[in-house]
Amino acid sequence: MQLTTVFQTFDPTEAELVRSRLEAAGFPVQVTEEHSGLPSMATGAILVQVPKAQAEEAQTLVDSTSDAAGQAG
Numbered sequence: 001m002q003l004t005t006v007f008q009t010f011d012p013t014e015a016e017l018v019r020s021r022l023e024a025a026g027f028p029v030q031v032t033e034e035h036s037g038l039p040s041m042a043t044g045a046i047l048v049q050v051p052k053a054q055a056e057e058a059q060t061l062v063d064s065t066s067d068a069a070g071q072a073g
Contacts, residue, residue: 001051007048021065025058030048030049031048033046
């Protein structure tokens with residue numbers, strides 16, 4: 001199964017929140033950490049990924065929840 005990144009962050013809590021929202025909507029989700037390969041970088045970006053066939057719909061959900069969170073603050 002080919003996966004596509006629909007959200008990227010350096011905050012593990014934020015990644016888990018997005019994962020939870022996507023799973024609640026019925027999307028299969030994988031969260032992985034992307035390492036830069038540089039020894040000085042302890043961690044890399046955290047990627048939230050879904051199957052490529054569902055990426056557009058999942059991205060719409062991620063964008064709509066991000067917009068709502070931005071308006072609340």
